[in-house]
Every structure is written in C-alpha cells, then in structure tokens.
C-alpha cells in the first residue's frame with residue numbers, strides 16, 4: 351500500500367455500546383420512608399423518561415405533602431438514636447454505603463446515563479466514583495468533627511431536608527447526604543423529577559447497608575414536593591442545589607424561621623485564557639469546561655474570555671477541536687456529548703441561542719448527525735458577543751460557549767466579575783504569580799488554574815452573589831450540618 355493510500359484511510363470509531371442487560375430496575379418505585387418503599391399517599395406515579403430515546407424507563411412515585419409529613423415523623427423518631435450513636439459506628443454505615451456504591455457502580459452508571467442522558471464515560475468515570483469518594487471522605491470525618499470546626503464542641507442540627515437538581519443526580523445526593531449523616535443528622539432527600547432513579551437505588555443501598563430506618567428518606571416528586579418539604583416547619587435545615595429562581599423562593603419562604611439554609615445555585619463562570627498560556631492545553635480545558643455533561647454544569651465555563659492577541663488562534667484551535675466531538679448515544683463509550691436532559695431544557699437552550707443570534711452574535715454549531723429521537727443540541731460557539739448580550743449574562747445550561755475578549759489583566763478581572771453570579775472561574779497562564787493575583791481578585795467560590803471542572807471531596811465548593819451561600823466538600827462542608835456548642 352502506498353503512503354498516499356495509507357494516509358487517506360478515514361478512521362472512524364466502531365460503535366461501543368454499554369449493555370443494560372445487567373441492571374436490575376423495578377417497574378415501579380414508591381417513596382422511601384422509614385427504611386421501606388411504600389406507595390405515595392396520593393397513589394400517583396409518573397414515568398421517568400430516557401431523554402436519548404424518549405422511552406419510559408420506570409414509574410416513580412409523585413411524593414406529596416402527606417409523604418413529607420410521614421418522612422419527617424420517621425426522621426424525628428430515628429434522630430435521637432442516630433445522633434447518640436458512637437461516632438465510629440456512624441462512620442461504619444457511611445463506609446458500607448461507599449463500598450456498596452462501588453460494588454454496584456456499573457449498574458449505577460448505566461442507570462444514571464439512561465435516566466439523565468449524560469455520556470456513560472462520564473457517569474462511569476466521574477459521577478459514580480466521586481459519589482463513593484464523598485461517602486468515604488465524610489466517613490473519615492465522623493469521629494473527628496471537632497477538628498473540622500476549629501476544635502470547638504459541636505452537635506448535629508437534627509432533621510435536614512435536601513433538594514437536588516438533575517445534572518449530577520447521584521453525585522449531588524452524595525454531596526448532601528454524606529456530610530449530613532457523618533455529622534449525626536438524619537436526612538430527607540428530594541431528587542429532581544427527571545432523574546430520580548439513582549437516588550432510589552441509593553435507597554436500596556441504604557437498606558443493604560442496614561442503615562437504621564428513618565435516617566435517610568428519599569422523596570421523589572416535582573417542585574411542589576420540594577416546596578412542601580421547605581415549608582414543613584419541623585425541619586432544622588434545608589440544603590438546596592438548583593436554580594437561582596427557586597433558591598430565591600426558598601429563601602423567602604424560610605425568612606424569619608429558625609430553619610437554617612444553604613443554597614448552591616446557578617452560574618455563568620468565566621474561563622480566562624491569557625496570551626502566555628499553553629494554548630493547546632487551554633483548548634482541552636475549554637472543551638471540558640463547557641461540553642462536559644452537555645454543559646449542564648452549574649460551574650460550566652460558559653463565558654470564555656480570551657486575550658485579544660491570541661483570540662484568532664484560540665478560536666481556530668477550539669473550532670477544530672469541537673469538530674472532533676462525538677455527539678450521540680450516551681450509552682456508547684466513545685460519546686463525548688450525550689442527550690439534553692429534557693424537552694423543557696432543550697427549549698430553554700434553543701430560546702437563548704436564538705436570542706444570541708437576534709442580538710447580533712455570530713453562531714457556529716458543529717455539523718453532526720443527531721439521532722432521530724431524543725433531545726439533542728450540537729456543541730455551539732458564539733463570537734462577536736458583547737457583555738450585555740443575554741448569552742453572556744444568563745445561564746444557558748447547555749453546550750454553548752460565548753467568547754468575549756480582553757486586553758489587560760485588569761480588564762480580564764473586571765469582565766470576569768461583571769456577572770450577578772460568582773460560582774467558578776478558570777485561569778490559563780504559564781505565570782504562577784499572575785494566576786494567584788487574578789484568582790484572589792475574582793468573585794468566584796472556586797478558581798481552577800490550568801484545569802477546569804476538577805472535583806474532589808476534599809475541596810470546598812460553593813458560590814458568591816446569586817450563586818448562593820454555604821460550602822459543600824472538604825472540612826468546610828461539615829459546618830452547615832453542625833451547631834457549635836462552645
């Protein structure tokens with residue numbers, strides 16, 4: 351074969367679909383209260399849909415106010431014994447849950463992908479291992495709590511209500527449950543309406559771990575279920591992760607009550623590329639920052655700030671790299687960008703992208719074949735964006751990046767901070783001192799240097815401004831679940 355012929359071979363990926371034969375899903379899941387699954391008080395079940403196929407996967411209870419009351423009663427009666435348990439005994443349950451997540455990791459990854467649309471590669475390599483890691487990490491803290499809070503005497507809060515979104519269903523449940531339980535609280539978790547399944551499998555894991563009944567309740571349902579949980583006045587703390595609009599509603603509902611609150615909300619994070627950065631590496635970080643999990647990431651690097659001197663070069667490299675992204679069946683192990691989580695979310699993305707075009711930004715969307723059914727949006731790049739455009743201001747929560755430019759370091763900082771959000775930021779530079787200087791001037795809870803979307807249970811995560819308050823992860827993640835006694 352001549353060199354010419356050899357180099358003209360078009361390389362492609364063979365399909366590499368993960369099997370779903372090994373998963374054990376029931377046709378129906380009730381609410382999980384007092385250590386057992388039961389029918390919801392209303393008797394209502396709703397299907398949960400695979401967003402990549404639009405096919406129903408299972409029926410899930412629609413929890414209501416009466417279920418909230420039952421869960422709170424079960425939690426209240428479980429609390430004294432759980433809080434009084436020796437610290438090391440509590441830790442044993444958390445270690446057990448962590449190990450069971452590991453044992454069932456393949457099944458959990460497949461279910462997460464089927465229910466939410468994210469690529470299997472991500473649920474397998476990121477979501478599920480990190481969920482286990484959070485339980486391991488906080489299990490280790492259970493007998494060292496006072497050292498996590500500056501050597502003060504601490505006590506648990508009591509019953510905590512926890513509400514999570516659909517973008518990292520099991521991982522967000524782990525972020526919430528692991529520190530709460532380690533600190534001696536009991537918890538009622540409400541998963542998001544489009545992705546309840548892995549939380550319900552976690553309920554099974556709690557049973558397998560022989561966690562005492564009532565220590566964890568799982569209440570699937572919609573926004574009304576969450577609102578009922580928030581307004582249940584026998585709860586000591588609400589921990590919420592979701593949109594800023596709902597966070598605002600929750601804060602208003604709890605104003606003037608004794609219920610504590612932490613809010614992890616939206617973001618419009620700046621990913622800043624300086625001219626001295628390793629640009630190929632930065633492009634990988636830009637791609638990971640915005641196309642990971644279809645951009646359904648609260649800290650997504652959705653505002654790309656490029657120094658003007660390297661603007662053309664970075665955009666050219668980024669566009670070339672975007673063309674290599676594989677969009678499609680999330681169950682295929684080669685897929686980079688999976689399905690949009692729901693029809694509603696797809697509509698939200700389309701509306702904002704249309705606004706970007708209407709306001710005069712230049713849109714480029716990669717060409718790719720999208721499956722006939724399901725909810726899809728191909729990776730998209732906007733240039734000629736002004737800081738006032740909606741696509742530069744509002745959270746799109748999809749695979750869409752808006753490029754802005756800057757000339758000087760001071761301008762980069764000013765532009766990055768010009769947002770009502772303050773969740774995360776990325777800095778790409780070869781100069782360590784510059785990175786520290788810029789990081790300390792940014793109003794962002796998390797700042798990554800020469801990397802992006804890097805998560806670890808030992809590191810605190812949370813926002814400023816309309817991105818919320820309170821921290822999850824690391825020793826800081828213990829504080830929202832403890833009272834300081836003296």
Ligand code: NAD
Nearest residue numbers: 514515516541542572573576577592593596614615616648
């Ligand atoms: P959402 O606010 O619509 O819903 C989040 C959860 O709140 C769901 O379980 C929902 O059923 C429940 N809910 C809805 N209305 C409620 C109400 N009135 N009272 C109580 N609960 C209610 O958000 P979403 O669309 O599911 O998730 C996307 C949002 O979450 C994005 O804005 C994203 O940035 C944010 N998010 C933030 C973080 C973080 O750590 N800061 C992490 C992930 C997602």
